[in-house]
Amino acid sequence: MSVSFQSLTKRFGADLAIDSLDLDIEPESFTVFCGPPKCGKSVLFRLLVGLETPDSGSIILNGTDITRIGPANRQVGYVPQSFALYPHLTVYQNIAYPLTLARRPKDEIARRVDRAAGILSITHLLEKTPDLLSGGEKQRTAVARGLLHDASVFVLDDPLVGLDYKLRERLMDELKSLQTELKATFLYATSDSMEALTMAERLIVLDKGRKVQDGSVETVYREPDHLRAMELIGFPRANLIGGRHSSGLLEAGPFRIPLHRDTPGEVVIGIRPEAIKLGGNQGIAASAEVRLVEDLGSEYVVYLDSNGQALTAAYPVGDSPAPAFQSSQGFAVEPRDIVIFDAGSGARIGRGAA
């Protein structure tokens, strides 16, 4: 099923939560929404599910305007960010709830509950009541329940937040295969950069109720259009440094970049961790103290202090040995790897060099 938002606007008092948003989502696609807290992603999901009513605009599901249809008749599966389980029901009954409500046959319910519980590794908990579960187990129960709606559009609002990394890694794989298998349309919000990168076919970055970038992971990562896109997408996080531009020279932290453009005065520069080359001398060179080296197994993440400016560098293990803790290191950044944003609007202005 396709989903389409047309000039959708939602206000809460003076706050503009969704600001005339236009968006078409293809059937059977996996779209990930990213944004800072209060960017509007949860509100957008609640609008689609029918838990909020828009101030203006419409929501179209597979060609049908559902803007005024009640939540029960929308056929949208929903895994909310904050969930409640029925305390008097077992995990099995909680997961089965949407199907029981839809009066599905018992054997079909059993089959589908077992499958969902298997995916989320909670089969051993099916006979327990929620008060006996840990926080993560409750969360997985809620995800399983959300996935059992008879729907072909599913809305998942940060479903894996707070779970252990290894469990999330596996659940990401499982959710992806499930989406393919169900031939369903998934709208998925996350606050986690690795999740966004791993899951998205299409990545939408929201800021203040507006879409600031919309594209493939590759595009959003390599060519961020907006400060928020660079800030939120990528692990480890990009280095963002406030700076000033005047008469052809941009100064930001340890970086001085000659610019021939008509650049605004207040800017933010963004540099990916992998663009900071330790021991390099191509481009703008400086030195820093090594504050910490994290070993990720196949990458090192190096936290630097360059004259009071914190910087994060990252590179594959095997390229060169890890620098010593608290040692002094030279590094260099190529000007074309520096992305420059307008500090006011967040819009991208250009790069340090073509």
Add this chain to the structure above:
Amino acid sequence: MADIIIDHVTKRFGTFTAVDDLDIRFSDGDVTCLLGPSGCGKTTLMRMIAGLETPSSGRILFGERDVTQLPPRKRNIGMVFQYPVMYPTLSVAENIAQPLKHDRSLSRGERERRVEEVLDLLDMRKQARAFIDDLDAGSRQKVAVGRSVARQTDIVLFDEPTTNVEVNAKLQLIRTFKAVTQRLKQTIVYVTHDQTEAMTLADRIALMKDGSIVQYDAPRRLYNDPSTEFGGWFLGNPGMNFIAAERRGNQLHATILDSPLDVASDLGGGEIVLGIRPENVLMHSEPGPGSVEGRVTEQTIGIAGRNLARIAVGSAVIKVKADGPAPVAADGTVQLSFPRDRILVFRNGARVTL
């Protein structure tokens, strides 16, 4: 100075065995991380070392001294918990000094000297007079670290101290931890579920699962040479690829192998699985010696901007990490090679050396 000796220790809670006949020695002056998923027994083991739980059977020794039946206060150890207990009405310096007051062997001058030294180590001299309540969670946890090391006990235990600390403060805390432990050379046991934290901090990692230590090794050794499938999966972002193999005589056959892999004749029966890390699989545009054909099902971006591809080879899906996009041919295929020296063989979950 003291090794920590765990001598056939078992701990049961009712019918549940939390720690199962552990027999291991943590060396004097080492930072040992107890790493594993929730429920693996790491916290129970730490609590037994602390004296907060009594083993159901077995002994715990600090060097020559059997402490199995000693209460925590008689064990002469420092402890740092997830939620540090502090004196809110006392300053940072007074909190650090507090445990030293009970030590009658210390002169006042010596006490003051130690507090100063710890403040320097923590890089908190400026906050010495600040009250605990005015600090953020990360700084509070730093004070807790300082307080437990100031006593200069031979052994200090840490129970997931970074759990409730936000990302930047966490880095600060880890950095402080690293600086302090390198200086003071106490025997440290540090419980965590975070593989990066363990890889970054530990001299040795005790990887735990279901109440047992599956491997006790230096971090890079554990990463490169896991003794179990579990270790290959648990460490790594993402973890190791596993591919089912079939044994025919002295040879192993698998979809990723263009020609069989010779093995010893005494390999024994059971399930044989080949493991290879995503960064060790090589991609080529043209077939070459040893290469097999795969179909790219997905391409995305992983840590530090590296490309991460999923490639179907027969019925297996292989994750490949590379510093560039997959060289996909017009028909969607790519050639993969699996260097033989990077392939690990597991039988029933345990590593087999060929």
